Amino acid sequence: DTGVSQNPRHKITKRGQNVTFRCDPISEHNRLYWYRQTLGQGPEFLTYFQNEAQLEKSRLLSDRFSAERPKGSFSTLEIQRTEQGDSAMYLCASSLAARGTAEQYFGPGTRLTVT
Amino acid sequence: SQQGEEDPQALSIQEGENATMNCSYKTSINNLQWYRQNSGRGLVHLILIRSNEREKHSGRLRVTLDTSKKSSSLLITASRAADTASYFCATARFGNEKLTFGTGTRLTIIP
Numbered sequence: 001d002t003g004v005s006q007n008p009r010h011k012i013t014k015r016g017q018n019v020t021f022r023c024d025p026i027s028e029h030n031r032l033y034w035y036r037q038t039l040g041q042g043p044e045f046l047t048y049f050q051n052e053a054q055l056e057k058s059r060l061l062s063d064r065f066s067a068e069r070p071k072g073s074f075s076t077l078e079i080q081r082t083e084q085g086d087s088a089m090y091l092c093a094s095s096l097a098a099r100g101t102a103e104q105y106f107g108p109g110t111r112l113t114v115t
Numbered sequence: 116s117q118q119g120e121e122d123p124q125a126l127s128i129q130e131g132e133n134a135t136m137n138c139s140y141k142t143s144i145n146n147l148q149w150y151r152q153n154s155g156r157g158l159v160h161l162i163l164i165r166s167n168e169r170e171k172h173s174g175r176l177r178v179t180l181d182t183s184k185k186s187s188s189l190l191i192t193a194s195r196a197a198d199t200a201s202y203f204c205a206t207a208r209f210g211n212e213k214l215t216f217g218t219g220t221r222l223t224i225i226p
Contacts, residue, residue, distance in 0.1 A: 004157075031212060042203050042216030043158070056213060091157060097212065103148060104214060106158040 002026060004107035006092050012113045013082055020078045021110045025094030032075050033104060034067055035091040036060065043091055049075060050097075082114045121204060121220040129225050134191045136220040138204030139184075145209045147180055147187050152201045152219075161189075161202075191222075199224045 005024045013019050025032045031050050035043035046065070047057045051072035061067075064082075069075040079086055089111050093104040122137045138147070146165045150158040164171045164180045164187070171178045177190040191198055201221050205214040 033213065035214075035216075040219075042205075042219050043214075045213040045215065048213060050212075056211075058213075093158075095212075103160045103163050105160060106150075108157040 004092055004094055004105055006090075006107040006110050008110060009108060010111050010113075012115065015082055015084060015114055017082055018078065018080045019082060019112065020076055021090055021092075021112075023075045023077070023092030023094075023107060025074070025092070026096075026105055029094035029096045029105070030072070031095045031097050031102075031104075032069055033093040033095075034075070034077050035093065037089040037091055037109070038087075046077075079112075082112075084114045087112055087114045121202070121217045123220060124218070125221045125223070127223040127225060128194060130194055130196055132194055134194050134198070134222055134224075136189045136202055136222070138187045138189070138217050140187075140204070140206050140215075140217070141185065142206075142208060144182070144206045145211075146207050147178075148205045148207070148214065149176075149178060149187075149189050150203045150205060150216075152203065154200075158203065194224045196224050196226050198222060 007022045033048040034046040037043040045058050046061050047067050049069040052069050064080045067077045089109045091109045093106045095102045095104045148163045149161040152158045162173045162178050164178050175192045180187045201219045203216050203219045205216045
């Protein structure tokens, strides 16, 4: 399978715990994006990387959130001290942007439930 | 925040009919993209239209873009049960790679 993969697919955690999600993009893609989607809404941008550099972070990404993309390959999104409001689907996408903006290919998402 | 809004929020049609969804957005854009999302799953890219294009086709899909009205429409012809999904428009601005999604249209095809 050469698509974007995300792990885990589902995560249930108690409030206050830390969680980490992983995204493996399409191998030749240099850009990687994280979005968050709550029920009945469209995805909202969180952050994106070009290779290993994090180029933009949304105001939605509070200090409890951190994302990394070491070596410009896979990426991790960590949420510290989870809150019930963090419950959402976390989507990862990747693209190959040689010139201009390209379409983004999305993974299946990680559904987080904070109890 | 959501930039775009899709209209209608929900649409139910008989299989074989055409489905039209509209999207409005607020700022100038580099391109507009349409995505499909089946229940509880990831998004699938359908079509991208650039700001200097007015119409684009892909199979049973036809997308129009009117930058003067800041609006786009997605037409699905000869609908099938498998087209049942939520459809989102997403915009990208010049010099900014993030996508800003609308609120989505939930399409139900009745067999």
